[in-house]
Amino acid sequence: MIFVTEVLTNAIRAGTAVGYVSVGEVIGQRSGVINLGAEGSMLAGALTAFALTAWTGNPWYGVMCGGISGALMSLIHAFVVITRNANQLATGLAIMFFGQGITAYFGSSYVNLQISGFEPIALPFLSDIPIIGSIFFHHDILTYLSMLMVPLVWVFLFSTKWGVILRATGERDEVVYAHGKSPNCIRYMAVVVGGFFAGVGGAQLSIAFSHSWMENITQGRGLIGVILVIFASWRPERAMLGAYLFGGSQALIVSLQGRGYNFSSFLLFMIPYILTIVVLVMVERTGWNPMPEALKKVFGRG
Amino acid sequence: MLAKRVFFNKYSIGTKITMALGICIVYGVFLYTQGANPFLIYYEMFQATFGNVYGIGEVAIKATPFILTALAVAIPARVGLISVGGEGQLACGALSSTFAAVYIFKDMPSFIGIPMLLLAGALGGALWAVVPGILKIVARVNETITTLLLNYVAFFLVGYFIYGILKSPDAYGWPFSPRFSDSLRLPTLEGTRIHIGILIAVAVAIIVWYVTMYTHLGFRMRVVGGNVKAAKHSGIIVERMQFVTLIVGGAVGGLAGVIEVSGIEGHLRPMTGVGYGYMGFLVAWMAGNHPLLIIPFAILLAAISVGGNALEMHSGLNSSIVLILMGFILIVILAIGKRGGK
Secondary structure (H helix, E strand, O other): OHHHHHHHHHHHHHHHHHHHHHHHHHHHHHOOOOOOOHHHHHHHHHHHHHHHHHHHOOHHHHHHHHHHHHHHHHHHHHHHHHHOOOOHHHHHHHHHHHHHHHHHHHHHHHOOOEOOOOOOEEOOOHHHOOOHHHHHOEEOHHHHHHHHHHHHHHHHHHHOHHHHHHHHHHHOHHHHHHOOOOHHHHHHHHHHHHHHHHHHHHHHHHHHHOOEOOOOOOOOHHHHHHHHHHHOOOOHHHHHHHHHHHHHHHHHHHHHHHOOOOOOHHHHHHHHHHHHHHHHHHHHHOOOOOOOHHHHHHOOOO | OHHHHOHHHHOOHHHHHHHHHHHHHHHHHHHHHOOOOHHHHHHHHHHHHHOOHHHHHHHHHHHHHHHHHHHHHHHHHHOOOOOOOHHHHHHHHHHHHHHHHHHHOOOOOHHHHHHHHHHHHHHHHHHHHHHHHHHHHHOOOOHHHHHHHHHHHHHHHHHHHHOOOOOOOOOOOOOOOOOOOHHHOOOEOOOOOOEOHHHHHHHHHHHHHHHHHHOHHHHHHHHHHHOHHHHHHOOOOHHHHHHHHHHHHHHHHHHHHHHHHHHHHOOOOOOOOOOHHHHHHHHHHHOOOOOOOHHHHHHHHHHHHHHHHHHHHHHOOOOOHHHHHHHHHHHHHHHHOOOOOO
């Protein structure tokens, strides 16, 4: 039982950063823009947050500016793919390289620095509930925020006027246009908000999870976040679940190895990716394709 | 056709020079703010890449995998498929050729061993491409997503073997495969690191170009890429075409892997060729998937990354500063590139 609790707790700890990226990407992709540059946004967020926290000592400044720098990175993506109409996949990769370079360069002086950042807080009363308490309520503040964020994004997407407009932009932008809104303006906002989320996810990674900075700290988590959106069929709650699944596979490895089981962690690392493919096949079998129409254009004739 | 919409042909020489100068100036200002002399740095970068034989060789070595992974993208692109699987195909090509080199062809003489090794690598890459191929044809799952996902699986697969049965006992605990025997290393130009890989890459590019432009098969490929309905009505089995191009693309991607291990490193590491697949995707995109235009663009990106290493040595700036330049150039090209395209 202790083992299960430990794995699940760490699943949430490790999955939160990816969850932020993924939920942000749900918003962006619902508007019809896929942003592989989320990896770059995440890196920018992680470094900015780390640097500001180290400098000011207040992690909240770090989170805010981390989010903003993530948003700025995705603003480049938005400009190039929306205004300049460039290929979304190629642009995303270019932004990813750009983010890797710029953070590795400016981050080199922060390597080997340890900061306190956000420490886990046990929520009063809730954390006393057996098992559930220790799984869900012994985390840092950004993890709690991510748990709050999911229902908020869900409500926004599926029960508000702006959520409908956002989804309509991804499905049929001429309808949005006829409705008197600018589809491009909505896409810009969606992509930038998605980048902000990715930046906060990066911040969670550097100031709440690892408390340190290293070159390419995200190790592909941004790309994973983008892919999880497909796994999640563009729903925020499933995206978060996918992120926990990803975190869980990592947590399981750490826990098992900590108990002296000797096996290759690499096979376990593959699981989330293979699972995603299996889900895709099953989704395709049902004949129900939830991919926003605008994204289908990006992926050719699907 | 694809080739006409290429960035390369689209702008006048003047526009291109202005663009290049603009990039140099902006990046130069950035270098200046970092306390370096931009003129000196540009000179060093030029010296390190095209300034002497050694530099040219390094660029050629670096460009080789980019050409092949770009072709791995460009071949499926001919029938309208977007594959991002170069990364995984390279890894699997490297892995299968390492297996072949360590267990099967260990004591073979070069003239049999090396072709067999290349074959093994191509086979590995092709097999890796079978998965998205089958998923595409049977289950109708989008190939872009599956190839992207499989890149990670391939990366972990390599790690699994390198930390497992392929781990060399003589590597002092490092995660390296056993070294290839000398007869299985690609022949190099006397006294340099330049190996025949670049010739293989260029030859493959020319073959792909010839096949797609001047053969019946290539024509049918382009018909599928142009209009699936028209292709179906004229009796082309579209699914088979898509499957075959994915596999051939995979085989070419696998070749990049063999050449990396057998030509340069001599053993497989977990990080062998990581990132080259994505680089290839960008090269293919810049070249508009034209098999021959891929070569100059691969050389361009190779020169930038080789120049970056020189930057680190001479100016003391972190080598990652060149990734900034690379990203910046790509973003500018994408932003200025074809408007109204996809």
